[in-house]
Amino acid sequence: MQAYPLTLTNHLKRARAFFPDKQIVSKLEAGVFRYTYRDFAGRVAQLANVLRGLGIGQGDRVGTLAWNSHRHLELYYAVPCMGAVLHTANLRLSRDQIAYIINHAEDKILFLDEDLLPLVERLSLDSVRNFVVMLSDPHGTVPTTSLRPAHNYEDLLRSGSAHFEFPELDENMPAGICYTSGTTGEPKGVVYSHRGLSLHSLALCLPDAFALSERDTVMPIVSMFHVNAWGMPYAATMVGAKQVYPGPHPDCKTFAELIQNERVTLTAAVPSVWIAMLAELDRVHYDIGSLRTIASGGAAVPQSLIAAYERKFGVPIVQAWGMTEISPLATVSRLTAAMEDWSEKERLRQRGKQGRLIPGLEMSVVDGQGREIAWDGRQSGELRIRGPWVADRYYKGQQFADGWLHTGDVVTVDEHGFVQIVDRTKDLIKSGGEWISSVALENAIMAHPKVLEAAVIAVAHDRWQERPLACIVPKPEFRNLITKEEILEALRSHLPAWWLPDEIVFIEEVPKTSVGKFDKKVLRERFKNVQL
Ligand code: AMP
Numbered sequence: 001m002q003a004y005p006l007t008l009t010n011h012l013k014r015a016r017a018f019f020p021d022k023q024i025v026s027k028l029e030a031g032v033f034r035y036t037y038r039d040f041a042g043r044v045a046q047l048a049n050v051l052r053g054l055g056i057g058q059g060d061r062v063g064t065l066a067w068n069s070h071r072h073l074e075l076y077y078a079v080p081c082m083g084a085v086l087h088t089a090n091l092r093l094s095r096d097q098i099a100y101i102i103n104h105a106e107d108k109i110l111f112l113d114e115d116l117l118p119l120v121e122r123l124s125l126d127s128v129r130n131f132v133v134m135l136s137d138p139h140g141t142v143p144t145t146s147l148r149p150a151h152n153y154e155d156l157l158r159s160g161s162a163h164f165e166f167p168e169l170d171e172n173m174p175a176g177i178c179y180t181s182g183t184t185g186e187p188k189g190v191v192y193s194h195r196g197l198s199l200h201s202l203a204l205c206l207p208d209a210f211a212l213s214e215r216d217t218v219m220p221i222v223s224m225f226h227v228n229a230w231g232m233p234y235a236a237t238m239v240g241a242k243q244v245y246p247g248p249h250p251d252c253k254t255f256a257e258l259i260q261n262e263r264v265t266l267t268a269a270v271p272s273v274w275i276a277m278l279a280e281l282d283r284v285h286y287d288i289g290s291l292r293t294i295a296s297g298g299a300a301v302p303q304s305l306i307a308a309y310e311r312k313f314g315v316p317i318v319q320a321w322g323m324t325e326i327s328p329l330a331t332v333s334r335l336t337a338a339m340e341d342w343s344e345k346e347r348l349r350q351r352g353k354q355g356r357l358i359p360g361l362e363m364s365v366v367d368g369q370g371r372e373i374a375w376d377g378r379q380s381g382e383l384r385i386r387g388p389w390v391a392d393r394y395y396k397g398q399q400f401a402d403g404w405l406h407t408g409d410v411v412t413v414d415e416h417g418f419v420q421i422v423d424r425t426k427d428l429i430k431s432g433g434e435w436i437s438s439v440a441l442e443n444a445i446m447a448h449p450k451v452l453e454a455a456v457i458a459v460a461h462d463r464w465q466e467r468p469l470a471c472i473v474p475k476p477e478f479r480n481l482i483t484k485e486e487i488l489e490a491l492r493s494h495l496p497a498w499w500l501p502d503e504i505v506f507i508e509e510v511p512k513t514s515v516g517k518f519d520k521k522v523l524r525e526r527f528k529n530v531q532l
Contacts, residue, residue, distance in 0.1 A: 005171035006198035009081045011238040012166070016041035019214065019240030025262055026070035027247035027254060029115075029136040033070060037240065040074065046160035047078035053160070054109060054130050058083035058167075061177065063107030063128070064225070065091050065098070065116050067248040071134045071153060072224045073233050075111055080175035080194065081166050087177045088225045091116060092514030093187065099123045101179045101187050105395070111153065114143075115248055121146050132156060136248070171195035177395060178227055180324045181514050189395030190324050196389040197234055200327045203358050203389075204235040209332050210266060210295055210318070212239050217262055217290070219244040221255060221269035222298070226515045227328040230268055230295070230320075241266075252280035260286045268295035270516040274305055274317065275453060281313070291315045297322060299517045300421060300439050303352035304447040321354035321421065325405050327389040330363075331355040331419050339416075352443065353420040354411070361387035364404065365413055377414035380422050380435075383407045410435075427520060429458040429466050436468055436499050438520075444494050445470055448487060450478035455510045455518045456501065459530050467532050470501040471523055473510055482506070502532040 015022075020038035027033075056062060062079045064086065066072045072088075079086040087105045089098055098119070102110065106127040112120050114135045131147040138154045175194045179187035205212040212218065218236040220229040224245075228234060236243050244262045246254050255277060258264060274296055281288070294309065297320035306317045322328030333355030335347060342350070357363050365373045365381040373379040384404040393399045400406070410422045422428070422437045429436040438456040445454035453473040458466040474482045484504040491500055511522040 005169060005194070007081070007169045007171055007194040008077060008175055008197060008234065009166050009169065010198070011201070011234060012041060012044060012077050012081055015237050015240055022214075022240050022242055024070050024073065024243045024245075025258075026245040027250075027258065028069065029248060030138075033138075035070065037237075040070070042162040043157055044074050044078045044081070045162050045164035046157045047074050048082040048164040048166070049160035050156045051078060051082055051084065051109070056082070056084050056108060059174070060084045061087045061105045061107045063087045063089050063102050063105065063110040065089050065110065065112040065120060066134060066225065067091075067113055068220060068224045068229065068245040068250070069113075069134070069247055070245060071111075073237075073243065073245070076224070076228075076233055077237070080197075081169075082164070083167055083169060083173070085174045085177055085191070088228070090179065090181060090187075090223070090225045090514050091119070092223075092225075093179075093181070095119065095122060097187055099125060101189070103127060105177055105179075105189060113248055114140075117143065117145055117147070169194060171198070176228060178225075178324055181226070181517075188397070190391045191395050192228070192327055192389075196327055197228070197231065199360060200231050200329060200389040201235040201238045203360050204231050204329060205239055206359065208334050208356075209329065209358050210235075210293065210320075212236060212241055212266065214240045216241040216265045216292075217244060218242070219246065219255075219258060219262070219264040219267040221246060221250070221267055221273055223515065227322070227324050230297075230322070230328055232268055252277050253284075256280055256284070256286040256288065259288050259291060263290040265290055265292045266295065267291065268297075270298040271296050271301045271305060272299070272453070272512060272516050272518075274301075274309070278305070278308055278312075288313055288315065293318050295320055297354075298515060300354075300443060301352065302443050302446040303348050304443075306351050307348055317351075319351060319353075319355060321409075321419065323405075323407060325391040325407075326361075326385060326387075329358060329389075330361055330385055331357050333418065336416070350416075350418060353414070353418045355419065356417050357385075357419070361385055361390065363419070365411055365419075373413065375413040375415055375417065377412050377420070380410050380412045382425065383409045383411045383419065427458075429456070429468050431461070431466055431468075431498065432464045434498075438468065441468060441470065441491075441495070441499060441501065444491050445472060445487060448490050450474055450482045451487070452476075453510045453518075455520055455523055457520050457523050457527065459503075459527060459532055461502070461532050467502040468499070469527055469530060469532070470504045471507050471510065471527070472504060473507055503530060505530075 176192040220232040319333040367381040373381040461467040511519040
């Protein structure tokens with residue numbers, strides 16, 4: 001067979017040739033912007049010319065600090081297809097962390113959305129030679145800024161020719177880089193190759209993954225600055241799907257309106273977004289009947305959430321598990337044909353698991369003694385993964401020792417091969433030498449009708465070393481109308497008595513990380529002196 005290189009340039013050429021009239025929609029502060037793949041491909045070529053004119057060559061890093069928009073999509077293709085490396089910096093990291101990752105990646109140019117100018121002006125950046133501002137009003141001018149030189153994205157594009165001879169690339173060349181969200185230590189860079197992203201795009205489109213096709217209208221809510229928005233923009237472009245981007249500072253109203261008005265069929269976000277959306281959909285009537293699938297992952301999806309969307313709107317939430325280091329998709333929780341005959345309760349329980357490994361990857365789950373665990377749904381161990389879209393090192397770091405990515409996630413595997421995350425190694429609660437799963441406790445608490453969100457952490461205990469503390473956010477209508485005792489009572493029927501939290505605190509909000517996951521580090525610090 002031919003050693004034909006798998007590159008993102010193939011997506012671009014295909015989209016331009018086969019789907020010139022399909023739409024890309026982007027909500028900007030100035031209003032909804034809409035254009036076609038034909039226009040998109042032309043602007044990608046213009047952008048590639050601009051990058052070359054600004055001195056960007058093969059392997060150079062090009063940074064972005066940007067929301068989900070058509071311009072970010074243009075950068076997703078122009079940068080890697082001209083041979084450079086797209087570094088999507090996470091705008092929700094702390095200022096120090098943002099400066100750290102841009103300096104560590106040695107970005108030569110930084111593309112930023114207009115509203116992020118004040119943030120970037122306060123960063124101390126070593127390598128950036130040019131700033132390019134993406135204005136909300138395409139005909140506007142760049143505001144006065146201390147950043148120098150600061151170009152206007154649209155002016156630059158107008159100056160670039162719409163013809164660009166994209167170079168032949170080696171499929172193993174780096175295409176992108178994303179830093180882990182850094183809840184412990186400094187963020188670490190993960191480099192994605194053209195080959196990895198191409199194979200990941202194909203895998204995402206498999207029927208038992210997310211089945212993307214030309215017929216879909218795809219709206220990635222998950223940020224384009226975090227793990228390539230789960231690869232959705234690349235897969236959607238490859239198959240020629242209509243794409244919808246919710247723009248800067250998006251909120252639930254914007255998501256719901258875009259789903260309704262653009263007839264979105266597939267959308268993706270972390271569970272906290274779907275929890276908040278449920279409240280918006282309960283408050284105002286929107287027609288979300290076009291949705292065929294909601295993809296959710298990044299954190300455990302409560303069964304109660306899956307059930308609520310199913311019952312109220314008939315929309316399946318399909319859970320996936322992945323990591324920055326895995327591009328990110330690794331497992332998807334889709335029922336097999338035989339499982340469709342199971343009771344509703346059993347089906348829900350299965351969908352609440354993280355699912356089965358998608359084709360192309362290999363997994364191994366080993367216990368504390370390094371032994372492979374049995375697939376019995378009871379034994380647990382650390383999940384390890386390898387495959388063509390799995391990182392083999394961190395940027396500027398050493399190759400991982402044994403050829404496997406050690407995920408730090410503790411899982412069980414049932415007889416059907418469905419993985420269930422029991423916990424992060426560091427989030428497990430060790431009580432008297434036995435493990436308590438904080439995830440299982442959170443799921444059980446969040447199933448309570450008066451509870452909006454819950455996070456469970458370990459607190460030091462004289463006798464048992466650690467005991468669980470539950471931090472609960474009541475639904476607004478039940479604030480002050482919920483008691484610790486009724487929560488404990490509800491848990492008693494599902495969980496062993498020794499798992500029950502020793503203390504329950506009601507809080508306003510669960511602190512979130514830069515990518516919307518529960519930030520237990522903050523809660524641990526806040527409640528470290530609680531006496532149990
Ligand atoms: P990140 O690299 O920031 O995307 O974080 C990856 C980590 O998020 C994984 O190692 C898991 O601990 C967690 N995670 C991702 N997806 C899920 C999921 N569906 N359920 C539970 N945890 C998840």
